[in-house]
Every structure is written in C-alpha cells, then in structure tokens.
Amino acid sequence: MTTNHLNSESELLQRIAGGDEAAFATLFNTWYPLLSTLVLRVTRSEMLAEEVVQEVFLKIWMGRESLAYVTRFKPFLWVMAKHMAVDALRKAASRVAREQAFGQGLAQTEADQEPDYHTLIDEAVNRLPPQQQKVYLLARRDRLKQAEIAELLGISISTVKSYMQLSVNAITLYIKQKAGLGVAILSILKIFS
Known part of the structure; x- marks a missing residue:
C-alpha cells in the first residue's frame, strides 16, 4: 500500500x-x-x-x-x-433451535392439555413487585414506549428496561414451574405478541 x-x-x-x-x-x-x-x-x-x-x-x-x-x-x-x-x-x-423446541413443546403441550396461558401470565404478573408490575402492565397492556413509561413514573429508561427484563424473567420462571417448558415458551410468545 x-x-x-x-x-x-x-x-x-x-x-x-x-x-x-x-x-x-x-x-x-x-x-x-x-x-x-x-x-x-x-x-x-x-x-x-x-x-x-x-x-x-x-x-x-x-x-x-x-x-x-x-x-x-x-x-x-x-x-x-x-x-x-x-x-x-x-x-x-439459536432461532432454529428455539423453533424446533417450540414445535416439540407445542406437540407435547397439546397432548398434555396445557393450562390457560392468560391465567398463568396473570398469576405471574400479580406476583411481581409493585413497581415492576406497573412497568410491565404499562408496556404490555397499555402499549406505552419505554420513554413514556420512564416519564410517567419518574424513573430512568434504563430502570424501565431493567424492570421489563426482570418481569419477563420472573413470569417465565413462574410459568416454567407451574406448567413446564413447552407452556412457558408458548406463554412467552403470547407475552411478546
């Protein structure tokens, strides 16, 4: 050169x-x-x-x-x-592996008569700490953006992100414990849809 x-x-x-x-x-x-x-x-x-x-x-x-x-x-x-x-x-x-696991979990779940997703999610949300619950519901139910939630609750955007991550992790764990992995995967997809 x-x-x-x-x-x-x-x-x-x-x-x-x-x-x-x-x-x-x-x-x-x-x-x-x-x-x-x-x-x-x-x-x-x-x-x-x-x-x-x-x-x-x-x-x-x-x-x-x-x-x-x-x-x-x-x-x-x-x-x-x-x-x-x-x-x-x-x-x-990773996406292919999740899709395969999802397909296997779906087949297994259908055979096992899965519990109601919404009920499990609602139970898990009700068990969240109050501030995490507020952030989660504002994001998922009210469809507010992270910046809007931060402004509304007087917290930082990074705190909103952290609360969302903690909430989703707690909900996933709760559903896994109550219904198994296949239902947890399906429920997570419901959470994000």
Whole structure:
C-alpha cells in the first residue's frame, strides 16, 4: 500500500469521524463489494450476508467518532465483519433451535392439555413487585414506549428496561414451574405478541 493511499484513507476516516456523509458514501462504495464477498463466504447466505454488511456499515457510522483513532482500516473492517457474521450465524442457529423446541413443546403441550396461558401470565404478573408490575402492565397492556413509561413514573429508561427484563424473567420462571417448558415458551410468545 502506498503512503499516498494511506494518507488519503486516514484523511477519509477523519472526515467521516467529523460527520462527513459524502466521505462515508465513498468508504461504503469502496468497501461494500469486497466486504459482501467476505461475509458471504462466512455466512453462506446472501440474505444474511446482506444484513451483516449493512449492520457493519451502520455500526461504523454510528460509532464514526472512533474512526479518528483507526490506523489500519482494512483489518479493523475485516475483524468487525467477521465477528458480526459469526454472531449472526449464532443467532440464526439459536432461532432454529428455539423453533424446533417450540414445535416439540407445542406437540407435547397439546397432548398434555396445557393450562390457560392468560391465567398463568396473570398469576405471574400479580406476583411481581409493585413497581415492576406497573412497568410491565404499562408496556404490555397499555402499549406505552419505554420513554413514556420512564416519564410517567419518574424513573430512568434504563430502570424501565431493567424492570421489563426482570418481569419477563420472573413470569417465565413462574410459568416454567407451574406448567413446564413447552407452556412457558408458548406463554412467552403470547407475552411478546
């Protein structure tokens, strides 16, 4: 690589770090085809590769300020893309496993005459601590956004997120204990539908 190329790449990264959209478009157009090929080799799925490459460039743009400190962009890009491709494959494999477990759980649950989902969910929600219960009901029943809930209750968005996570975990655990894994999976899907 020539010194001139390194200087122009460094300058391009500095411009992007400063928010220059045209510089980012240049970077995107330069690296997109090669990166797509690399990610396609890892994922072996055109659709997944396309998603990963778009996420890589979105992540670069969202964290563009850090580009000012990148001295070797190609290795930086390759490592980021490889990690994101592997993560995407893991998520896809996990999703397939959940769908298979769901299918098996559904068949088993139907055979075992599952308990009423809504009753189990209501029982679990009633057992939540008061503040978690409020947050959960505002999010699920009233369909409020996290920012709206935070403002309404005078708490931070991170607290709302934390309460939601704790609530869903507690509800899932309760349903697992009362009805088994298959019903818990079905109930969780009901919670999020």
